[in-house]
Structures are given as C-alpha cells and as structure tokens.
Amino acid sequence: SIMKTTADQSLLKRFSGKSLLRIAALSTPEQREAHIERIRAKEDLAL
Secondary structure, X not given: OHHHHXXXXXXXXXXXXXXXXXXXXXXXXXXXXXXXXXXXHHHHHHO
C-alpha cells in the first residue's frame, strides 16, 4: 500500500550513515536484528 511505502521510505531515511555504520559494526546478524528492532520500536513510539 502507499502508506506502507511512505513509512518504509521515512524509515530508510532514519537509517542514515551513522546508524547503518553502527549496525554494520555489530558482529552477528542477531545483534543487527536486535538493533534494528530497537530503532523500529523508537519509531513506533514517535508516531
């Protein structure tokens, strides 16, 4: 849906260079997933 696409785009914008580097620096995929989930949880609270 259009709403979902817009949300995905704004989420991608939030994943700017610094957070992507931080995520890439995490050693395991599990740690990356957990970090992304934390960012997403913050997004949900901001809405």
